[in-house]
Amino acid sequence: GAVVSQHPSRVICKSGTSVKIECRSLDFQATTMFWYRQFPKQSLMLMATSNEGSKATYEQGVEKDKFLINHASLTLSTLTVTSAHPEDSSFYICSARGGGPDTQYFGPGTRLTVL
Amino acid sequence: GEDVEQSLFLSVREGDSSVINCTYTDSSSTYLYWYKQEPGAGLQLLTYIFSNMDMKQDQRLTVLLNKKDKHLSLRIADTQTGDSAIYFCAGGPGANNLFFGTGTRLTVIP
Numbered sequence: 229g230a231v232v233s234q235h236p237s238r239v240i241c242k243s244g245t246s247v248k249i250e251c252r253s254l255d256f257q258a259t260t261m262f263w264y265r266q267f268p269k270q271s272l273m274l275m276a277t278s279n280e281g282s283k284a285t286y287e288q289g290v291e292k293d294k295f296l297i298n299h300a301s302l303t304l305s306t307l308t309v310t311s312a313h314p315e316d317s318s319f320y321i322c323s324a325r326g327g328g329p330d331t332q333y334f335g336p337g338t339r340l341t342v343l
Numbered sequence: 344g345e346d347v348e349q350s351l352f353l354s355v356r357e358g359d360s361s362v363i364n365c366t367y368t369d370s371s372s373t374y375l376y377w378y379k380q381e382p383g384a385g386l387q388l389l390t391y392i393f394s395n396m397d398m399k400q401d402q403r404l405t406v407l408l409n410k411k412d413k414h415l416s417l418r419i420a421d422t423q424t425g426d427s428a429i430y431f432c433a434g435g436p437g438a439n440n441l442f443f444g445t446g447t448r449l450t451v452i453p
Contacts, residue, residue: 230388232385234385260438260439269448270445270446271431271443271444271445271446272386272431272443277439321385321386323385323386325438325439329374329391330374330437330438331374331376331388331391331438331441332438332441333388334378334385334386334387334388335385336384336385337383337384337385339383
């Protein structure tokens with residue numbers, strides 16, 4: 229139980245385009261989902277926390293207009309990187325709260341490369 | 344926020360035991376967790392310990408918690424090459440506020 233999927237697993241796009249990443253909890257309902265960014269050989273950096281049906285809470289320094297988060301249902305949250313630039317290239321990981329024990333369960337991550 | 348520290352690297356020979364250590368500053372964590380990250384993948388919950396426990400054993404994994412010293416460790420018995428990965432400890436006041444360590448890269452030498 230407590231499986232989280234992410235799609236796509238890898239995306240390459242041109243500078244200036246927008247990219248949408250989906251995060252789904254497959255076998256449980258997640259009222260809260262989280263989006264992290266991970267730089268090479270570093271730990272996770274929390275970007276935002278999203279609650280179903282309400283606006284996401286962004287961490288300090290994360291541009292909410294650039295990283296749009298939508299948590300439209302109890303099993304789906306999306307992160308859209310708008311007008312992507314090379315510095316947005318990174319590994320993006322989502323997680324969903326739920327299951328037992330009460331913790332965050334992580335998706336497999338999405339590798340974004342902006343050319 | 345909480346500070347969670349881990350040593351960055353650990354190398355062990357296949358068949359030996361691995362011990363990964365973690366220190367934290369916030370004593371309000373109800374649970375403390377160990378996650379494993381393989382290359383190019385997300386984090387997989389390995390095991391966890393409730394804050395009022397001192398030890399938890401789960402097959403090859405043993406978690407030790409010293410609340411007084413705010414020290415958490417993960418021991419992997421009979422380490423295998425498939426155990427090579429990055430291990431993160433995590434804790435916090437609740438599942439909505441998890442603080443992750445820097446990660447320890449475990450390399451298992453055949």
